[in-house]
Amino acid sequence: MAAENRVTERGSAIRLTVVGAGVMGVSIAALGVSRGLRVTLVDKDPAKVETAAGRVAQEIRLAKLMGAVARDAALGELTVTSSLGDGVPADAVVEAVVEIPEEKNRVLKEISGAVGPSVPLISNTSSIPVDELAADVPHPEAVLGIHFMNPAYLIPTVEMIPGSRTSEEARAGATSLLAALGRKGVVVGDGPGFVTSRVSHRMINDAIKVVEEGRASAEDVDLLMQNCLGHTTGPLRTADLIGLDNLADSLAVLFERTGDESFRPAELLLRKVADGDHGRKSGRGFYTY
Ligand SMILES: NC(=O)c1ccc[n+]([C@@H]2O[C@H](COP(=O)([O-])OP(=O)(O)OC[C@H]3O[C@@H](n4cnc5c(N)ncnc54)[C@H](O)[C@@H]3O)[C@@H](O)[C@H]2O)c1
Numbered sequence: 001m002a003a004e005n006r007v008t009e010r011g012s013a014i015r016l017t018v019v020g021a022g023v024m025g026v027s028i029a030a031l032g033v034s035r036g037l038r039v040t041l042v043d044k045d046p047a048k049v050e051t052a053a054g055r056v057a058q059e060i061r062l063a064k065l066m067g068a069v070a071r072d073a074a075l076g077e078l079t080v081t082s083s084l085g086d087g088v089p090a091d092a093v094v095e096a097v098v099e100i101p102e103e104k105n106r107v108l109k110e111i112s113g114a115v116g117p118s119v120p121l122i123s124n125t126s127s128i129p130v131d132e133l134a135a136d137v138p139h140p141e142a143v144l145g146i147h148f149m150n151p152a153y154l155i156p157t158v159e160m161i162p163g164s165r166t167s168e169e170a171r172a173g174a175t176s177l178l179a180a181l182g183r184k185g186v187v188v189g190d191g192p193g194f195v196t197s198r199v200s201h202r203m204i205n206d207a208i209k210v211v212e213e214g215r216a217s218a219e220d221v222d223l224l225m226q227n228c229l230g231h232t233t234g235p236l237r238t239a240d241l242i243g244l245d246n247l248a249d250s251l252a253v254l255f256e257r258t259g260d261e262s263f264r265p266a267e268l269l270l271r272k273v274a275d276g277d278h279g280r281k282s283g284r285g286f287y288t289y
Pocket residue numbers: 019020021022023024025042043044045048095096097098099103107124125126127147148149150241242243246250
């Protein structure tokens with residue numbers, strides 16, 4: 001059966017495997033479960049596996065509270081595991097592991113070999129070009145990027161990035177998955193940071209440099225960006241929400257691939273990451289939670 005048909009089947013027939021149970025993997029899994037999908041969430045870290053079901057349930061609770069999911073929505077199923085094999089077979093796979101190219105390449109290679117060429121293999125990368133991710137996998141034609149935003153249950157629009165080798169079948173399968181998840185994909189060209197990270201990460205990095213120089217506090221930078229320029233949360237609260245470790249990794253990817261100094265991660269950011277202050281997920285970043 002073609003991938004398109006499989007992922008357009010209604011309700012729990014859709015099997016979505018999400019690899020990486022961090023900030024985004026949990027968020028994407030929660031979106032899938034809240035839309036009736038059968039989700040298998042995989043992480044190599046036993047501590048993440050142990051807490052993932054609770055974190056998914058909490059995201060669904062928040063989604064209901066915020067009206068993003070109907071209170072009586074028929075939920076799908078969630079399986080959490082440390083074994084990628086438990087996520088096969090699948091109708092679609094979303095890779096959401098750390099933004100470190102070598103780690104992503106290793107994981108994508110393994111999944112691609114396990115699920116075969118007809119299952120869309122979607123990377124949630126923020127900044128690594130899709131062609132680079134597809135270069136070393138057994139089935140490059142199945143690979144594409146979908147940049148779900150954080151939190152995935154709340155933000156209805158995603159960036160969709162086909163690579164130069166992505167097949168029509170993979171594109172169609174990914175489009176069907178987005179329809180099942182109630183997300184709208186905006187197709188953009190491949191390249192470091194695509195559109196959103198290329199634009200927003202430079203701005204967030206600059207906002208951190210302003211704080212580092214002592215020109216304004218994090219609170220005042222966010223206040224000005226929110227009240228004068230209409231930014232929803234302010235760049236430093238956004239940095240904390242993203243996760244400062246992930247932000248630093250994404251900036252490093254952007255800097256290495258563009259040579260653009262504005263992407264060189266701010267010293268203050270690197271210091272916070274080294275101190276274990278990773279933002280919301282660790283309880284402290286530019287703010288305390
Ligand atoms: N945080 C955001 O706001 C955001 C938004 C959009 C996209 N992204 C992208 O989503 C991806 C995940 O980001 P995150 O913020 O969730 O990171 P995170 O650090 O919170 O979580 C990453 C998870 O991947 C797991 N992992 C690492 N290697 C693995 C492997 N080999 N097999 C299985 N699990 C593995 C880690 O244990 C961890 O739980 C990154 O590519 C990131 O750039 C992040």
